Amino acid sequence: MSFINYPLREITCKIVYYGPGLCGKTTNLQYIYAKTNPAARGNMISLATETERTLFFDFLPLGLGEIRGFKTRFHLYTVPGQVFYDASRKLILKGVDGVVFVADSQEDRLDANLESAENLRINLAEQGYDLDKIPYVIQYNKRDLPNIVPTEELSRLINYRKVPEFNAIAPTGVGVFDTLKAVAKQVLAEMKKGG
Amino acid sequence: MNPQMVMHEAEYHRITEVCDRLTREANARVVFLVDKNGQLIASSGSTQDIDTVSLASLTAGNIAATGGLARLIGEKEFSILFHEGERDNLHISIVGQRVILVVLFDARSSLGLVRLRVKKASEELNAIFEHLQRKAELPGGANTLFAEITDEDIDNLFKE
Numbered sequence: 001m002s003f004i005n006y007p008l009r010e011i012t013c014k015i016v017y018y019g020p021g022l023c024g025k026t027t028n029l030q031y032i033y034a035k036t037n038p039a040a041r042g043n044m045i046s047l048a049t050e051t052e053r054t055l056f057f058d059f060l061p062l063g064l065g066e067i068r069g070f071k072t073r074f075h076l077y078t079v080p081g082q083v084f085y086d087a088s089r090k091l092i093l094k095g096v097d098g099v100v101f102v103a104d105s106q107e108d109r110l111d112a113n114l115e116s117a118e119n120l121r122i123n124l125a126e127q128g129y130d131l132d133k134i135p136y137v138i139q140y141n142k143r144d145l146p147n148i149v150p151t152e153e154l155s156r157l158i159n160y161r162k163v164p165e166f167n168a169i170a171p172t173g174v175g176v177f178d179t180l181k182a183v184a185k186q187v188l189a190e191m192k193k194g195g
Numbered sequence: 196m197n198p199q200m201v202m203h204e205a206e207y208h209r210i211t212e213v214c215d216r217l218t219r220e221a222n223a224r225v226v227f228l229v230d231k232n233g234q235l236i237a238s239s240g241s242t243q244d245i246d247t248v249s250l251a252s253l254t255a256g257n258i259a260a261t262g263g264l265a266r267l268i269g270e271k272e273f274s275i276l277f278h279e280g281e282r283d284n285l286h287i288s289i290v291g292q293r294v295i296l297v298v299l300f301d302a303r304s305s306l307g308l309v310r311l312r313v314k315k316a317s318e319e320l321n322a323i324f325e326h327l328q329r330k331a332e333l334p335g336g337a338n339t340l341f342a343e344i345t346d347e348d349i350d351n352l353f354k355e
Contacts, residue, residue, distance in 0.1 A: 003200045003234045004340060007207040011340075012234050042248045047256070056260070059233075059252045067348050070340065075233065075252065091259040095232030181353050188349045192341045194199070 001095040002191055004070075012073045013187050014095055015180075018120050019102035020112035021053070021081035024141040027170040028102060029060045029076055032180060035173060036062060054080040057092050064184060074184055081116065090123050098135035098187040099124075100179055102170075103158055105140050105148040110157070117158055131161075135186035138165040139179045144172075200230060206327050207237065213319045214239035221312035222304035224283065227297040228290075228320070229254050236294060250297070254287060258295050277306065288313055291321035 003012045017025040026046065033044045042061035049055050058078040065072060079089040101120065103113045121131040138159050140151055151167055159165050164182040168175030214226045218240040225240035227247065233255035235247050262272050272292075278285040286298040286309045296317060298309050 001200055001230075001232050003202070003230065003232075003236075005202040005207070005236075006340075007202065007204045014232055014234075043246055045249050045253065056256060059249070059256075061248045061252075065352050067344055067352055068340070072352060087263055088260070091256070091263055094259065095230075185349055185353060188344075188352070189346070191199070192344050192346075192349070194341065 002097050002187075008071075009069055010071045010073060011067070011191075012075060013097040013184075013191070014075045014077065015098045015100065015183055015187065016093060016096045017076065017078040017100045017102055018089075018116065019081055019141075020104055020109060020116040021083070023081060023102045023104040023109070023113075023116075024168075024170040025078035025081060025102050026054055026058050028100075028139075028141075028168075028176050028179070029058050029078055031170055031173045031176045032062065032076065033060055035177075040064075053082065054078055055085075056080065056088050067188070072188070074187075076180075083115070086119065086123070089119070090126060093123055093127050093129075096124075096127075096129065096134070097190070098137075098183045099131075100183050101136070101138045101158070102168075103138060103140050103154055105142045105151075105154065106145055107147045107149055110149055110154075113154075113158060135183060135190050136161065136163045137179055137183040137186070138163060139168045139175060140165065141168045141170050141175075143167045143174070144169045200234075201327075201331060202236065203327070203330070206323055206330075209323050210237050210320065211239065213316050213323070217298070217312055217316040221298060221300065221309045223298045223300040223309065225297075225299040227251065227254070227299075229295045229297060231255055231258065231293065231295060240299075245299075254295055254297055258287065258289065275310075286310070286313060288317065290317045291324055293324055294320070296320065 019025055040063045045059040047056035060076040062074045077092050079092045124131050140154050166175040166178045214237050218226045225242055227238045228236040229251040230236055233252040235251040238247055265272050274289045276287040283301050288296050290296050300309055
């Protein structure tokens with residue numbers, strides 16, 4: 001749920017990075033954090049286990065500049081990808097304005113991607129959202145690794161809605177900002193439609 | 196699509212007034228008002244040393260997680276949470292099932308005083324949010340800001 005604060009002249013939107021365990025959701029946020037001017041972002045919070053697996057969520061507040069005198073802020077969240085954290089994933093999707101699905105391009109993670117995408121559909125529906133309508137972008141991550149599925153094949157299996165899709169190598173930043181911009185743009189366009 | 200929360204000048208001032216008064220009357224260090232999605236609505240008191248954006252997000256996460264716990268055991272929600280520290284304490288409560296009121300206080304206050312003052316402030320805040328809700332439901336009451344924004348405005352935001 002976007003929040004428009006007239007007295008403070010601020011618009012805030014919520015974007016959630018979704019995907020199977022170890023696909024690189026947290027790495028996306030870490031790269032954005034590292035490469036953004038500190039004046040344009042807040043602190044990054046990671047609620048993770050001792051082995052650095054996301055336990056609840058990562059959070060990164062980001063300012064993107066002004067539209068018509070209104071500061072535009074995006075709150076980026078990741079969900080825990082591991083299957084058994086489903087209850088937490090549902091909570092984080094509450095009030096979401098746009099979703100990034102981070103797919104792991106490795107062959108042996110194909111089933112995990114499909115399972116996670118289906119899980120996203122179900123969990124969004126529980127919150128009253130439709131995956132076929134919500135602002136949505138797909139990222140095919142880990143394109144630098146061996147044994148990866150061709151992008152066309154991943155696209156055919158995951159991106160039936162033909163939303164914007166990007167190849168990525170999150171640790172070096174390839175595709176990371178393109179993904180973020182694409183989803184942010186869709187969110188604002190959707191708000192414009194709704195307004 | 197997603198409902199938007201829109202805050203207007205008049206309601207914002209009323210909310211800030213209630214938070215300021217609560218800070219004084221409860222001898223609190225800081226009072227925050229956060230929406231359930233983790234966005235800060237208003238704050239009062241000595242906020243300069245606190246990362247208010249992170250606090251808002253974590254508070255909402257906390258309320259969401261305890262809400263999940265509540266439902267697991269057949270409760271609707273836990274409407275009050277209290278975290279006791281060595282110096283500072285957090286009193287977190289849900290106002291009218293829609294926003295979260297956070298009071299940070301130390302030894303200059305007490306849990307009893309905070310609870311008492313929170314109760315009164317919650318009623319006032321609830322009335323203001325109900326009013327905001329009704330305003331949003333009026334024809335043309337939803338935000339008009341986005342109707343004026345052009346595709347070009349959005350594109351300009353992403354120019355290198």
